Amino acid sequence: MTNNKKFLKIGIVLYPTFGGSGVVATELGKELASKGHEIHFITYSKPVRLSELRENIFFHQVTISNYPLFDYTPYEQVLTSKLVDVVKYEKLDLLHVHYAIPHASAAYMAQQILKSQGINIPFITTLHGTDITLVGKDPSFEPVITFAINMSNAVTAVSENLKQDTLEHFKITNEIKVIPNFICPKHYQLENNEIYKKRYAPNGEFIITHISNFRKVKRVDDVVKVFRKVRKLIPCRLLFVGDGPERGNIEIAVRSSCEREDVLFLGHLDSTREVLNISDLFLLPSETESFGLAALEAMASSVPVITTNAGGLPEVVDHNVNGFLSKVGDVDDMAKNVMTLLNDVTKLSEFKVKAREKALEFDMQKILPIYEQLYRDVCSSMNG
Numbered sequence: 001m002t003n004n005k006k007f008l009k010i011g012i013v014l015y016p017t018f019g020g021s022g023v024v025a026t027e028l029g030k031e032l033a034s035k036g037h038e039i040h041f042i043t044y045s046k047p048v049r050l051s052e053l054r055e056n057i058f059f060h061q062v063t064i065s066n067y068p069l070f071d072y073t074p075y076e077q078v079l080t081s082k083l084v085d086v087v088k089y090e091k092l093d094l095l096h097v098h099y100a101i102p103h104a105s106a107a108y109m110a111q112q113i114l115k116s117q118g119i120n121i122p123f124i125t126t127l128h129g130t131d132i133t134l135v136g137k138d139p140s141f142e143p144v145i146t147f148a149i150n151m152s153n154a155v156t157a158v159s160e161n162l163k164q165d166t167l168e169h170f171k172i173t174n175e176i177k178v179i180p181n182f183i184c185p186k187h188y189q190l191e192n193n194e195i196y197k198k199r200y201a202p203n204g205e206f207i208i209t210h211i212s213n214f215r216k217v218k219r220v221d222d223v224v225k226v227f228r229k230v231r232k233l234i235p236c237r238l239l240f241v242g243d244g245p246e247r248g249n250i251e252i253a254v255r256s257s258c259e260r261e262d263v264l265f266l267g268h269l270d271s272t273r274e275v276l277n278i279s280d281l282f283l284l285p286s287e288t289e290s291f292g293l294a295a296l297e298a299m300a301s302s303v304p305v306i307t308t309n310a311g312g313l314p315e316v317v318d319h320n321v322n323g324f325l326s327k328v329g330d331v332d333d334m335a336k337n338v339m340t341l342l343n344d345v346t347k348l349s350e351f352k353v354k355a356r357e358k359a360l361e362f363d364m365q366k367i368l369p370i371y372e373q374l375y376r377d378v379c380s381s382m383n384g
Helices: 020-034 075-090 100-115 142-151 160-169 194-200 220-231 247-255 273-277 293-300 331-342 345-362 364-383
Strands: 009-013 038-043 057-061 094-098 123-127 154-157 176-178 206-211 236-241 263-267 281-284 305-308 323-326
Touching: 009 020, 009 075, 009 100, 020 038, 020 057, 020 094, 020 293, 020 364, 038 075, 057 075, 075 100, 094 100, 094 364, 100 123, 100 142, 123 142, 123 160, 123 364, 154 160, 154 364, 160 176, 206 220, 206 273, 206 293, 220 236, 220 247, 220 281, 220 331, 247 263, 273 293, 281 293, 281 331, 293 305, 293 345, 305 331, 323 331, 331 345, 345 364
Parallel strands: 009 038, 009 094, 038 057, 094 123, 123 154, 154 176, 206 236, 206 281, 236 263, 281 305, 305 323
Antiparallel strands: none
């Protein structure tokens, strides 16, 4: 028996935060819904990129209770029960879980519970990065992650680098299919807003932007070091977007220096497109990035990226074409690359065009059919 349904009922399990995995999962669900598929988001709060519910989109909140018996809420078990409930009563065709722990393991438990009730439901696991590169390298998680990946009906990774990392650190017997992250190009075609840009660069300064969750792996202190070197020679301003554990330290460092009036902290923004639209360069000195969605979004806005050659970033940024790649921690080289572009407006303009062209290779309309075919293949295999 093959699955010939034109439209599928898909449960998407994700972390509903500003992180790349949550953003990608939400945008994927929204696009699938626009094509006619019925999408059920299952998580503990409404995803940040799901500004409003629309046709074919449903949200199921995983309610977390504080039982006095437990020191820590058993979220994996609560999620499992919710998955069982949603699959049964919404008659889902498959689950697509983003992030291995605890989503893949919860999906497996739900699958087995449903199987005992005569319901067969496949699940696909998408690996995004820190579930492998950070959490996964903790020995206490390794057996669970390995089992959950191998028990998935299909596994995808957002970059070739992440796939190889997974195969290197885990005993994986399942096939891993690389399906890269994506953007919707039309969302980044904003008219140039000179009035908005003058708010942050009143004297025509160049605008350098950094967007992240301010974790140590992002090496945000390197952003400041690079900016200090550039600012000595070129009028520019630095915009920080996002929040996280390192933000306080960075603010203290900036306040104690002479360039504090040229550094602005904008905090969390529901949409970063307006900021990217007025930016001249995007600076991302990360220690590792499994893909680099923030870099791709910058490039979709025609903003060249100054970044490192770590992880999956070389799969997104072409060195000396639409950006520059440096060794992790080499702030001198990054500063030199920034000044190379800011001192040559013709070269900067060329890089901006090439950045947009590269981003179009990751157009959602090219990626979506790959996911749709995978869904159908998995459903057919489960029912065949």
